[in-house]
Amino acid sequence: MKNxxxxxxxxxxxxxxxxxxxxxxLGHLCFPEVxxxxxxxxxxxxxLKLSEYLFEQRIYQYYSNNIKLSFYDRSIIxxxxxxxxxxxxxxxxxxxxxxxxxxxxxxxxTPSWKSIYIQSExxxxxxxxxTKIDIFLRQAYHSFNYEIIELPKxxxxxxxxxxxxxx
Numbered sequence: 001m002k003n004x005x006x007x008x009x010x011x012x013x014x015x016x017x018x019x020x021x022x023x024x025x026l027g028h029l030c031f032p033e034v035x036x037x038x039x040x041x042x043x044x045x046x047x048l049k050l051s052e053y054l055f056e057q058r059i060y061q062y063y064s065n066n067i068k069l070s071f072y073d074r075s076i077i078x079x080x081x082x083x084x085x086x087x088x089x090x091x092x093x094x095x096x097x098x099x100x101x102x103x104x105x106x107x108x109x110t111p112s113w114k115s116i117y118i119q120s121e122x123x124x125x126x127x128x129x130x131t132k133i134d135i136f137l138r139q140a141y142h143s144f145n146y147e148i149i150e151l152p153k154x155x156x157x158x159x160x161x162x163x164x165x166x167x
Contacts, residue, residue, distance in 0.1 A: 004069040005062065005103040006167070009078055009141065010110030011134040012125045013117035015151075015159065019110065020073045022160045031061040033073040047086050055079045055094065062101050069167075075103055081140035085133055098144055107141055108163050109148045 008016050017033060024030040034057040036050055058076045076098055083090045112131045119126060125133065141148055149166060151159045 005065075006069070006071045006163075007075045007077075007103050007107045007146075008071055008110065008163075009074055009107055009137060010151075011112050011130040011137060012123050013119070013127070013130055014110035014113050014134075015116060015156070016073050016110050018156050019108075019151075019159055019163070020071060022156050023071050023163075026160070029065060029068050029070040031064065031070065031072045034058060034061070047083070047088060051079050051083050051088075051090065055097075059097065059101065062103075072103070075107075076101065077140050077144055077146070078137060081137040082133070084140060085136040103146075105145070105147055106149050106166070107146045108166070109138075109141075109150050110159075111150055111153070113153050115153075 008019055010016055020030045020032060034054050036054060055076055058072075058074065058079065061072060062076070076094070080090055080094060080098070112127070112134045114127055117127045117130065138148060151162055154162075
């Protein structure tokens with residue numbers, strides 16, 4: 001495997017963080033989802049501020065490791081997908097940055113999964129909103145020429161073994 005930066009992506013509440021935590025428990029280098037600042041997302045300017053923050057933090061994560069196999073809970077492409085979901089334009093320079101910062105072309109994708117979805121203070125999207133975000137995430141990854149490898153809706157051990165065996 002040439003590029004060892006592996007993305008775990010998918011809509012809210014689909015098991016990404018559980019997978020990252022399990023991979024970390026198994027001794028793999030993992031980068032957690034970036035914790036966003038608390039902003040009122042009903043205001044467009046705050047959505048842009050949030051997106052810029054997440055984009056920069058994920059670039060920082062990207063450059064934090066260049067040697068070992070590593071797993072990322074989301075990537076810079078997820079930021080673009082959310083901006084598309086919000087019907088907002090993102091800075092043109094992001095396309096170049098995304099193309100320059102290449103992760104492994106295989107993205108392990110956790111699809112919407114109603115039976116594990118839990119809405120919370122941190123995850124404010126409804127399941128219906130999460131399924132809409134799912135569409136935008138898939139479109140964004142495809143537009144940047146990534147291959148989505150959909151993870152089975154099985155227990156965490158099965159999902160992690162699926163990823164490891166697919167590398």
